[in-house]
Amino acid sequence: MRWLALAARVLVGGGFVFAALMYFLGTMPAQPDLPEPAKQLGGVLGSSGWMTVVKVLELVGGVLVLSGRLAPVGLVLVTPVAVNIALWDVCLLGKPGPGVILTVLCFLLVGYYWRHFAGVFAPAKWV
Numbered sequence: 097m098r099w100l101a102l103a104a105r106v107l108v109g110g111g112f113v114f115a116a117l118m119y120f121l122g123t124m125p126a127q128p129d130l131p132e133p134a135k136q137l138g139g140v141l142g143s144s145g146w147m148t149v150v151k152v153l154e155l156v157g158g159v160l161v162l163s164g165r166l167a168p169v170g171l172v173l174v175t176p177v178a179v180n181i182a183l184w185d186v187c188l189l190g191k192p193g194p195g196v197i198l199t200v201l202c203f204l205l206v207g208y209y210w211r212h213f214a215g216v217f218a219p220a221k222w223v
Contacts, residue, residue, distance in 0.1 A: 101208040104201045105161055111198065112158030112174050116151045134188040150177060167205065168212040175202040 118124045130138065141147050153173050160170025179202075181195030206213055 097208065101205060104205050104208075105164065105167060108174065108178075108198065108201050108205065109158045109160075109162035109167075109170065112154040112177070113162065116155035116158065119147070119151045120155075131188060131190070134184070137188065153177060161205070168209045171202060171205055171209065175199075175206065178202045 115124075127134075127138070141150075154177055157170040157173030157177070160166040161174060163170070178195060178198040182192075182199040183195070185191065185193035185195040
C-alpha cells in the first residue's frame with residue numbers, strides 16, 4: 097500500500113503542479129471544440145479571475161502532496177478541485193475524463209492518510 101500511495105502522490109501532486117505551471121507560464125493548450133455550456137462557463141471562470149485562484153490552490157496543494165510531509169493538507173486543497181474537474185468532464189463534456197481518475201486517486205490518498213481525516217468524520221460530543 098505504501099508504494100501505491102507514493103505513486104498516487106506523484107501522479108496527483110505532479111499533475112496539479114504541472115497544470116498550474118502551464119497556466120501561469122501561458123503554455124496551456126486550447127481546448128478543442130467544447131460544447132456551448134462549457135465554453136460559457138470557462139469564459140466566466142477565466143474572465144472573473146476565478147481560475148487564477150484555482151491554479152494557485154493547485155500549485156500549493158500539489159507541492160504539499162508531493163512533499164509527503166504535509167500531504168494531508170495538500171489533499172484538503174486539491175481534492176475539491178479534482179472533484180470539480182470530474183464534474184466538468186462528466187456534466188459538461190458528457191464523458192468521463194482525466195478528472196475522474198484524479199478524483200479516484202485523491203480519495204485513495206485520503207484513505208491512506210485516514211488517521212489525519214478521521215476526526216473530521218467523528219460524531220461530535222455534546223458539550
